[in-house]
Amino acid sequence: MQIDPNIFKAYDIRGKFPEEINLEVAEKIGYATAKFLSPKQKRNKMPLLICRDVRSSSPVLKEALIRGILAQGSDVVDIGIGTTPFFYFLTHTENVDGGIMVTASHNSAEYNGFKIRNKDGKAVSLESGLKEIRKTIAKKNRTLNTRPGVLLLAKENYKGRYLKFISRNISVPAKISVVVDAGGGSTAFFLPDLLSRFPNITYKPMFFEPDGTFSHHLPNPLLEEAQKYVRAELKSGKFRFGAIFDSDGDRVAFLDEKGKLIRQDFILALFAQDEIKSKKGGTFVLTVNTSKRVRESIEELGGKVKLSPVGYINVEKLMRINNASLGVELSGKLYFRDFFFDESGLLAFIRLTQIIASNSRPLSQLIEPLEHYTTSPEINFEMKNETTIMSRVKKYYQKAKISAKDGLTVEFPDWWFNIRPSNTEPVMRLVLEAKTQELFDEKMRELKSLLK
Numbered sequence: 001m002q003i004d005p006n007i008f009k010a011y012d013i014r015g016k017f018p019e020e021i022n023l024e025v026a027e028k029i030g031y032a033t034a035k036f037l038s039p040k041q042k043r044n045k046m047p048l049l050i051c052r053d054v055r056s057s058s059p060v061l062k063e064a065l066i067r068g069i070l071a072q073g074s075d076v077v078d079i080g081i082g083t084t085p086f087f088y089f090l091t092h093t094e095n096v097d098g099g100i101m102v103t104a105s106h107n108s109a110e111y112n113g114f115k116i117r118n119k120d121g122k123a124v125s126l127e128s129g130l131k132e133i134r135k136t137i138a139k140k141n142r143t144l145n146t147r148p149g150v151l152l153l154a155k156e157n158y159k160g161r162y163l164k165f166i167s168r169n170i171s172v173p174a175k176i177s178v179v180v181d182a183g184g185g186s187t188a189f190f191l192p193d194l195l196s197r198f199p200n201i202t203y204k205p206m207f208f209e210p211d212g213t214f215s216h217h218l219p220n221p222l223l224e225e226a227q228k229y230v231r232a233e234l235k236s237g238k239f240r241f242g243a244i245f246d247s248d249g250d251r252v253a254f255l256d257e258k259g260k261l262i263r264q265d266f267i268l269a270l271f272a273q274d275e276i277k278s279k280k281g282g283t284f285v286l287t288v289n290t291s292k293r294v295r296e297s298i299e300e301l302g303g304k305v306k307l308s309p310v311g312y313i314n315v316e317k318l319m320r321i322n323n324a325s326l327g328v329e330l331s332g333k334l335y336f337r338d339f340f341f342d343e344s345g346l347l348a349f350i351r352l353t354q355i356i357a358s359n360s361r362p363l364s365q366l367i368e369p370l371e372h373y374t375t376s377p378e379i380n381f382e383m384k385n386e387t388t389i390m391s392r393v394k395k396y397y398q399k400a401k402i403s404a405k406d407g408l409t410v411e412f413p414d415w416w417f418n419i420r421p422s423n424t425e426p427v428m429r430l431v432l433e434a435k436t437q438e439l440f441d442e443k444m445r446e447l448k449s450l451l452k
Contacts, residue, residue, distance in 0.1 A: 051081070
């Protein structure tokens, strides 16, 4: 069977089930990944961790994946159903050669895929291993190990250890009520136990039953369709804020007490304020498309800002280099030095709960100083010729300050924008920010005309 090479993305493997990713593909990926991750010295070989999300196709793909790993000769510890951050935690804390998470993250139910981590708990990307795995799969013959691997049982309560880790050093000092939407995803297996550790938190649970088809709403919490249920609950005035998780728990979206979606870089700014006050400084990694006001607010308090290309591998790498406290992507991810520089939706949620419970002002007022500029969300444009578009934009705005750190960032004194190719979809993404609504509207019309 010929495997579509396009399923190998910049940071993971992802495609439609069963057209692009099926049982045969999964078994070959398991074999090739085990060959890549496990050392040649058998006596030093450690097992691989396997985890899956709740998607309807994940159980059979996980079993096929395990068959391929065992055929290569590597042992497997099946840790069952979990979130991607839970899987990351175990690759960092267990004595393993790495592992594979079966998930398509925030994509809709017809997709599935694999996220791979090495023995240091670091991501295996296209440039750090996925190309080699793809080459191994492309070979017609594979050598089966004379000693098949062994499927091992999990030795302890990994879930309890994980929740203890992410809830350490966090206290919720006052009573607070929140709305929590698990979307039928994997966070539903962790949220009740996590929240039971904090008696001051009362919450309205929504879609805590596992749902591999995501029948209530799509698993991307940034979509307005996915926010309507939490928004409706917030209208009652009973809750301080709402949280919506994606299917594998690495992304979370927050709505204020009025039901307004809060940009993730604004959430990071709130975390940074606490961090800088308690530690008298700190470094924070922001992607190039984050609000200029967030950068300014951190620097005004004495923090340092490092700008990163979009993509979790880029954010994590820059955080490690600078020993940064926090990192953010507008896609809904927050990264923590205290969580191995990885992202965690649950940790972001419980940290925000702590901040709001410690403050008499509502979330809408806490982020009001950050709404200094008129800012767009990420807007997608379908582009057939990325190079032509970039050249056209660069020429048109040649008098501006231009950076090519990720796509093009074009800055003028009173407005700026970033346009970049998506790492996961065949689109260009635009973010525009201006000091006034009138200027914003004018420049948005100008850019849309230029990008046609």
